[in-house]
Amino acid sequence: MKEKIQELLIAAQKALKDKGVLPSEMPTVKATLERPRHKAQGDYASNIAWVLAKEGKQSPRTIAEQIIREFPASPFIEKVEVAGGGFINFYVLPATYGAVIERVLTEGKHYGSSNLGQNRKVLIEFVSANPTGPLHVGHGRGAACGASLANILSASGFSVHREYYVNNVGRQMDILAVSVWLRYLELLGGQAITLPLNTYVGHYIIDIAQAFMEKVGRQFYALLPGCASKQEATKGEAGERELDALLIEAKSLLGEEKFTAVRTFGEEAILKDIQEDLTQFGVTFDAWYKEQSHFRDGKMQKVIERLDATGDLYHHDGALWFNSSKYGDEKDRVVRRGNGELTYFASDLAYHLTKVERGFDVLINIVGADHHGYTTRLTAAMKALGYPKILNFILVQFAVLTRGKERLSMSTRSGVFVTLRELREMVGNDAARFFYVMRKSSQHMNFDCELARSKSHENPVYTIQYAHARVASVFKKLAPLGWRYDQTMGLQNVGLLKTKEEERLLGKLSEYPDCVEAAAKQYEPHPVAHYLQECAGCFHRYYNEHRVLVEEPPLRNARLALSLAVKQVVANGLSLLGVSAPDTM
């Protein structure tokens, strides 16, 4: 319907140009059509007259009136009116409202899909948490957001590739290795040790050490390094230096080969845990891209050569710098340190260059808000490399977990985390997936666990799933009453659906494709979550007001068809968000 009106508007513009009312060299604009908030403003509205007025040198009101005069007749349109200063309101014939039911039932699970993306290749990178510990609730939001967005883009005709970037290089991984090793020594030695500052202290490290011990026995035993046998951890800068010394000591005590073995064991154990966690959460990836692979095949050298060719690299104080301030960053960044080592930034550049080389047209990076400082320098580098527009960052703000009034998760600084697994066990996967994407990702959000786990109408997930289950339960009622659903009869009689609630519901169903499209264009899943709440709300209001299983077969089957369409749309929307659509609750 929307497309049809847009075509008619283009035809009307053409007619005006032919008649010389509008300058013929003026570009034809595709009108933006929206759904007015108020019923008195028609079913669709366009501001096209305002847009044309700028170039056409006439008042919007006059142009609007002329468009209406040239607007071709259509069997679907009841009337077209000018309102306000130049809005054009379109009134669709109420008899055609019901047509959406047949469309939904025919298209089934594909209703809402489109060819918006024209098969363009999108790489969506998300979660990408360092493999040094379990995922926490902050990662959960990125995971839910990315997985849902990937579904939405996929349904919108994009060819979607989901990727997790594994930062398995650098000091943090060495620290992980030492953390595991010290716990291993503790297990063998039977005496408690003091873990130095900034090592990983979670219980999961002990589990990994235990598994490691079971695998290798005493082969990795050595005397306790000096600073691990102290009574108390050293704090501040001195603690960091002590940690560096410990890393060196551990490497020399174990030898490079054994040290690497511990590190790899730890990394693999944690990655396995993360993968299980995400899989249970319904979040899957097409690839787990390991940072370490850059160092093997010369990608680092290649990206530096590419950048050097643009003339944006320079030497200063013995280091190699990228002139990122030229491209909007606040200062320049080091690519290779004075000691010859490449920085994390260089590695990230190499990774992003591979994304382009792998032939993706659109890159979407979903990152936590705490990493926003990194976005400008990467964007700057992509500009320098000649891809000014390819990279899109979605910044996901932290979710504050609450249970009623009680605050559960602390800020990053305090280091007290609730794990994603704990959250899932507390509220269930469905509620977690939905609550995470209920708000615009750039918004700080409140995640009320008490609400999420409650089975009441106040809980949006419950209400939406219930709409789906409610339709299923109505259909189960049919047989005991001696009736059968006759879809042909139902579709023939959709004209009988003309109560206020039915018209609203039909309108809501026809909005669904627009909603998915909006979500795809914004790279945001939350419009779908919002839509589902509205759609379910409309259905429940309808259901409370009118009886579906009435005596007269034509009306009964029409209402059953409508209900079935609602069930389908709810199921489609929930599936985009990775939430189940149960038949019974």
Next chain:
RNA sequence: GCGCCCGUAGCUCACUUGGAUAGAGCAUCAGCCUUCUAAGCUGAGGGUAGCAGGUUCGAAUCCUGCCGGGCGCGCCA
């Protein structure tokens, strides 16, 4: 100190990227009611969109300054 994000009803949040009288859900208040399994339904009140300017036919949305909150500012990863 500098940079980025955010500020909308009592609370949690929308407004389809500059359009019409800023909308939902909770909570509150007033009525109704016992249902195709769902203690529910209907209606009402509630707003200077942080504050102050600016841009234009038109601003919650764009630009500037202040106020308040979050996050980030290494030749760390």
